[in-house]
Amino acid sequence: MGFGDFVRRHAADTRPLGIPAYRRLWAGQGVSYIGFQLTSVAVSHQIYEITDSSFWVGMLGPANLIPLVVFGLWGGAVADAVDRRKLLLAGSVIAWSATLALVALAALGSTNVGLLLAVVAVHATGFAITGPTRNAIIPRLIPADLVPAANTLSYLVGGLGTVIGPLLGGVVLARGSAVTAYLIDAVLFGSGFYAAVRLPRLEPLGKTTRPGLRSVVEGLRYVAGHPIVLMSFVVDIIAMAFALPRALFPEIVDERFAGSPVAFGWLSASMAIGSVLGGLLSGWVGRVRRQGLALTYVIAAWGLSVAAAGLVGQLWLMVALLAFGGAADMISAVWRQTILQTHAPDDMRGRMQGVFMVVVAGGPRLGDLRAGATASWFGATGAWVGGGIACAVTVLAVGLAVPAFRKYRPVVRSL
Structure with missing residues (x-):
């Protein structure tokens, strides 16, 4: 096989970028996500400096999780009933306002951890609205056969943001302050807002249900009635809740690397580095047929790489091993997202993305809480290694025990 053949078979499919609306949304997401990750690193660092405790860093988990559960489900239901462009703009304003509040608190020198966590919760509310709305928009902008490629590109640019943001955060925190980090986020956020403004009107298609508890319950019933969809959520929760070591980074850096902000930045970026490399070589992902079995194995690989x-x-070596895990996690995310977008009808797609947002964004927050709490009992290293091993064992036991998921093969349908 020549080099050209290798590239065609394995390189990322960039055809969705030929569609202007998707290209703007993709670029805006990538730039603004750098700022989002920069803020995530800065607020973790700020709370650890104030408290000297991984437990309080872990409390960022529930501060993010509760709004993500409530407003992720609600936002998905609303996305099925209103113009998705307007909803994306509204959620963006909420998140932007919270970033400006973090700037103000840092500039005033506030050491009130409760207030910081409250502002983080407001920011998570905006993210919980915009996330499912943006994902529900993608199938309206591009042809059905390009949805897997668009998902891969979205994860790729998100991974780039997760690499650049933490590395930039390490430099900014070493030479500047949290105020500078939050200001950069506020500026970069404008690119995503511009992309949302330029979107066409996206009124709901087909029958609409008034957003509320009833429509949320209908979405959850849809998940419960489709075992493949349900299992795709279950294995992701196992991956993040058991194995994610993010809340342990400040303590590990303090213990092993003399508290270096640059080392903290590299650890924070490590999984995203793998995600980017995996995305660049993702041409084969769409050709995998036994996706349920493959999901189980790649999540087990993620857990073992974290433990190592x-x-x-x-x-x-820590960065390299976490990068390997990040590549496995990105591949599993593409398969899970494609299952949702190609199986759910348009009038259910927002709610499915709401549930997806709760799981994908909420699982890591459970992981933060788990890591912070278990570190109090077993130390940072015990919590880190034990979580990775528990993830691998549990996902193999659960994933291989469900025949429908183990034997699942995708069926492409018209959107």
Whole structure:
């Protein structure tokens, strides 16, 4: 096989970028996500400096999780009943306002952790609205056969943001302050807002249901009635809640790398580095047929790579092992997202993305809480390694025990 053939078979499919509306949304998401990740690193660092405790860093988990559960489900229901462009703009304003509040608190030198967590919760509310809305918009902008490619590109640009944001955060925190980090986020956020403004009107198609508890329950019933969809959520929760070591980064850096902000930035970016590399070589992902079995194995690989990273002492090796896990996680995310977007009808798609948002964004918050709490009992290394091993064992037990999921093969349908 020549180099050209290798590239055609394995490189990312960029055809969705030929559609202007999607291209703007993709670029805006990528730039604004750099700022989002920069703020995530800065607020974790700020809380650890104030409290000197991984437990309080872990409390960022519930501060993000509760709004994501409530407003992710509600936002998805609203996205099925209103113009999705207007809803995306409204959620963006909420998140932007919270970033400006973080700027003000940092500039005033506030050490009130409760107030910081409250502002983070407001920011999570905006994210919970915009996330499912943006994902529900994608199938309205591009042809059905390009949905997997568009999902891969979205994860790829999100991964780039998750690499650049933490690395930039390490430099900014080493040379500047949290105020500078939050200001950069506020500026970069404008690119995503511009992309939302330029979208066409996206009124709901087909029958609409008034957003509320009833419509949310209908979405949850849809998930419960489709075992493949349900299992795709279950294995993701196992991956994040058991294995994610993010809340342990400040303590591990303090113990092993003399509290270096640059080392903190590299650890924070490590999984996203793998996600980017995996995305660049993702041409084969769409050709995998046994996706349920493949999901189970790649999530087990994620857990084992996390456990191995917790056992080594060299920064470069920790980053490399976490990057391998990040590549596995990105591949699993593409398969899970495509299942939802190609199986759910348009009038249910927003709610499915709401549930997806709760799981994808909420699972890591459970992981933060789990990591912070278990570190109090077993130490940072015990919490890190034990979580990775528990993830691998549990996902293999659950994923292989459900025949429908183990044997699942995708069926492409018209959107």
